[in-house]
Amino acid sequence: MFEQLDGFDLKILAELQGDGRLSNIELSERIALSASQCSRRRTRLEAEGFIRGYQANLDPDKLGLNLLVVISVTLATHNRDNARRFAQLVNGLPEVLEAYALTGEMDYHLKVATHDLAGLSRFVNDVLLPHESVQHVKTSIVLNTLKNFEGYPLSGSSFT
Template sequence: MADMAQLDGYDRKMLSLLQEDARLTNNDLSERVNLSASQCSRRRQKLEEEGIIKGYRAILDRDRLGLSLVNIISVTLATHNRDNARRFAELVSRLPEIQEAYALTGEMDYILKVVTPDLKSLSDFVNEVLLPHESVQHVKTAIALQTLKENSALPI
């Protein structure tokens, strides 16, 4: 698998452009990176095959879809063993409200970014989904007051 050091300037430029707009055609890319469309096509295909480009997706407007409340939830497991961690990971994978989930070192075991339409939905999510789960001991929520930066683009 390629790593950052193996990517040349053309690959990096293409990746940067595709992060901004994944709908760019190979012709569009060729104009911006000064390579032929066929060279861009081959490079893009290689980046896809190597898993550097994992997929393409649309960025949806959370507010316009009624999912305005962004919640940061920390979770502590009831017991620390592989089986409990697996059960929690399975729960997380099934819940579309969870946008991001990270296992952590330190005081808390996991931190989740969760979107909900309102406070009642957040309360239901915490009290009827997370807390009753056998693997969960403690949940702490924080509601984001303002989004200062939200970006999935990597610094290439």
């Protein structure tokens, strides 16, 4: 599906990753394409699912979410039903910002935001550990964020 994108499409995607609030006029000025063409291309990129939506980038510190934690989870048993139960649990937990199924020693990594250590303790001891699908949990508190997600690479060595 990536083959359907030309240079202007990639420029539109790159600009919108940086600022999803850009109008078609502002977008047209940045990529040297008419506003009507930008509008048609943006609509197509949205319809085809390249653009899944738009959201505000909130400051977790201002929201009192001062503790970022990576939690590694091992399932009690490795079967489809247990994995489904765990996925249902995770999808219902607003503290879980991201969740990844993995290969290797741990089954899942969760990126979790809480207000403080007491909130983390409640989350681990009252939510994760008692769940029937979970065997083992290992927490790692993030001391410093070196890089936040700012968008997918749309040019450079990833696509050459």
